[in-house]
Amino acid sequence: MDEIKSGVPDEGYRSGYAALLGRPNVGKSTLLNHLVGQKISITAPRPQTTRDQILGILTRPDGQLLFLDTPGVHGGYRSLNRHLLRATRGALESADLGVLVVEALLWTHDDAEALRWLQRAGIPLVAVVNKVDRIASKGRLFPYLQALAERGEFAAIIPLSARRAADVERLADALVPLLPPAPAAFPEDQVTDRNLRFMAAEIIREQIFRQLGAELPYDTAVAIESYQVEGGQQRIEATIYCRKPGQKAIILGDGGSRLRVIGSRAREALQQLTEERVWLGLWVKQKEQWSEDHHILRELGYDD
Numbered sequence: 001m002d003e004i005k006s007g008v009p010d011e012g013y014r015s016g017y018a019a020l021l022g023r024p025n026v027g028k029s030t031l032l033n034h035l036v037g038q039k040i041s042i043t044a045p046r047p048q049t050t051r052d053q054i055l056g057i058l059t060r061p062d063g064q065l066l067f068l069d070t071p072g073v074h075g076g077y078r079s080l081n082r083h084l085l086r087a088t089r090g091a092l093e094s095a096d097l098g099v100l101v102v103e104a105l106l107w108t109h110d111d112a113e114a115l116r117w118l119q120r121a122g123i124p125l126v127a128v129v130n131k132v133d134r135i136a137s138k139g140r141l142f143p144y145l146q147a148l149a150e151r152g153e154f155a156a157i158i159p160l161s162a163r164r165a166a167d168v169e170r171l172a173d174a175l176v177p178l179l180p181p182a183p184a185a186f187p188e189d190q191v192t193d194r195n196l197r198f199m200a201a202e203i204i205r206e207q208i209f210r211q212l213g214a215e216l217p218y219d220t221a222v223a224i225e226s227y228q229v230e231g232g233q234q235r236i237e238a239t240i241y242c243r244k245p246g247q248k249a250i251i252l253g254d255g256g257s258r259l260r261v262i263g264s265r266a267r268e269a270l271q272q273l274t275e276e277r278v279w280l281g282l283w284v285k286q287k288e289q290w291s292e293d294h295h296i297l298r299e300l301g302y303d304d
């Protein structure tokens, strides 16, 4: 019997939740996408693109990591901020492990705030020092790492580039042994627990960010009004909410040209994701106080 038992592959298997925390734009979404090997979180060169908590799943022979992405910890953002903070708090409550993501050679008030949040959770912490590829002289990194080690108690401090596969693998190697012993919670081919409705809103939002560039109205949000699957076609209707009339005009573009580009790019991405034909109807609505309208917030998935 003993012989059979020692051969059981699940022996020593680990599984648990790891919350990723860091200030906006530090590279959390890039890291998450590379960790799970698929695009599940939107990335953009401007801060604050992650509004929801995202679960990314990485299954390895030695364990299963369930990642909780959080909106970047930072101040401002009116009443929506309460919802963002609630999402962050929720992630920390269910986490077995905290991952603080910082940017090499930088330490800001928001980084300190993210660390405080993690420390309050009382879970083992790992620090990821991202974007090391940007540092020309590596000698500058060592004192930074030393200073970081003195800021908190970290099980590991890992300098890396979220864009390099080998680096991301090294991070997973360090995280799995810190998880509690447990069987895998999800099938091994699953990379997220988010449904297509959620993914559709994320993809549309990403295209808004990409098409608007510097003109980006920060205050936009995407609500999926209906999502139907009809005979091999996905039929999606979505509303883009913005706060000011000027923002609506920017999103629409001349004669609606920009909205058409946003729509067609999002449709292509959705077709790739679903491997089915996609019909996408997009509308833009301006509502001064959308982030304080509880009906809209519920449609957006921020439950009270």
Ligand SMILES: Nc1nc2c(ncn2[C@@H]2O[C@H](COP(=O)(O)OP(=O)(O)OP(=O)(O)O)[C@@H](O)[C@H]2O)c(=O)[nH]1
Pocket: 022, 023, 024, 025, 026, 027, 028, 029, 030, 031, 042, 043, 044, 045, 046, 047, 048, 049, 050, 070, 071, 072, 130, 131, 132, 133, 134, 160, 161, 162, 163, 164
């Ligand atoms: N050079 C370099 N750039 C990176 C690296 N990781 C991320 N970036 C870039 O940094 C920017 C922000 O990355 P995101 O992954 O969107 O950041 P985030 O922390 O999820 O941001 P929020 O969604 O605002 O919370 C993007 O332009 C990324 O391409 C890296 O290792 N090296």
